[in-house]
Amino acid sequence: MHNMDWDDLRFFLAAYRAGSSNGAARMLGVRHTTVGRRLAVLEQALGATLFIRTPEGMSPTASAVEILPLAEAAECSFLAIQRHAGSSDSLIEGKVRLTTSEAFSDYIVRRLPQLQERHPALTVEILSGNRVFDLSRGEADIAVRMTATTQPELICRRVGDAGWSLYASEEYVARYGVPEPPTNLSGHEVIGFDESLAGTPGAQWLETHGKAAHIPLTGNSIGAVISAAVVGIGIAMVPCFLASSEPGLRRLSPQPLSTRGIWLVFHPSVAQMARVRAVIDFIAEIIGADAHLLAGTEPAT
Template sequence: MIKTGEPDWNDLRYFLAAARAGTLSGAARALGVRHTTISRRLTALEGALGVSLVVRRPHGIEITPLGRKLLPLGDDLERAMQALTALVRSGKNRVRLALPSGFSSLFGQSMAAFHKTHANINLELTSGSRPVDLQRGEADLAVRVGVVGDDSLIAQKLCVAGWSIYASQRYLDRHPMPIDPRQLAGHEIIGFHASLAGVPGAKWIEAHGAGATTVFRVAEMTEMLAAALSGAGLAVMPCMLAESEPRMLRLAPDILGSHPVSLVYRREIGAEAPVRAVIRFVASVIKDHAVLISGEAR
């Protein structure tokens, strides 16, 4: 038999099925195809390899000696392809969601329900103040607080996050109420690292913090909360984070600043079914907590 070209390794599936069944009709039933398809694919594989793999008998097929040597290699290749397929499928069903600091607590109670209804989706959450680079694949989706400046990304607005001024009772024992948030002179305040200069809290302190003493500068809102709880100073911070902590006291009913909360993702992945399921999940969770995030309810 003369070799006529490179083998189509998909034909190997038909050879393995025929060898296991012992007949073309048995292989056809196993693969859900016509027995003529099995015969044609076997002939194609033999033609590509330039060797005979089976001998067709009236009551079945006989594997040639060379065919028997090929069987273990075919089994190994089949297992490798199955593992490759499973890996690709699991990768497609993995969705990585990046959250700003403080947002992960909103998703905790809902994660079990999501996994129950979407058992095939592996949803991974990460949290931090540094915006992930979606274009470089650091995450698939990101909840982003503030204006999204990258026009190549889809930004779905979810709600508005409000900021106000807070202190712990430890601080108020040293500086009794009332405290005018527009006159912070004489107070200790918790400031912001330069990387957070654009957030509403940093802008408020810049406008109204003349005469105040900055005792800390933080790069994470969770660090600001910890410092404020210790009584170190006043904190202008997200209402969502502060009002989830009963030991923090809001000093003014007003919203002192706000910015949008958006779900951001690359345009090309937006149509993928697992991603769409996570988008709906994120939108639902944020909607359920929109009042807390806005800080409007008093």
């Protein structure tokens, strides 16, 4: 017995309703020979004759009359599935998984009430940390990253820039002064980064310019490094948008010392879902609105 598929039932229903292979072909937008062939496949799969071919058209057999209500029920179920899938993709509700660094997740979380207000049925699941989630394998829906992706199947949109600079507490500056120029860190206490943050602009900048400094402490999170600077342990090379909100920190260089792009990364298939698009658009919008804060640049007056 051959396997039957839903498409064969579509041909059966069209032939039954039209009463001829030509009529069924017009309904389905195919050649009448295709109708004949697909019905023959279905009859073989069922082991029953469904239509008597006559010069006037096609006359349903007793077997066809018996299976008609079942075929119509299958059609209803199939159309309901299509409608449900379509509506859930077009509704802004349900869960969207967003992955980003620990430092950036805090920035997004603080602004999520605006999104919640717009779309109360939406749930955003934040996956923060240094682990890179695989979007191609569906481990997350959207990523906000500080590096461009090299995976060709993913869409990668640059939505802004993140500037990094040196910061220290007033107490530290009173004791050790300000490095002049900022690249001269000889004789200074500098907070370092753990191996897990070696790829960050701060760690890479210190790798080049911080060799002459003393490292009293290293941290495996940007938050810990900033906290260490706030309490005066040393100078921190951190993102401007995080450090500028700390009243206890002073910026030691007017211009950002390192800048990295902010990228929105997602698979084109998930971007077709309205709930995912709503989050993508929201993140692009808030990053655009905070362009100067994130880049660590002063707007032109």
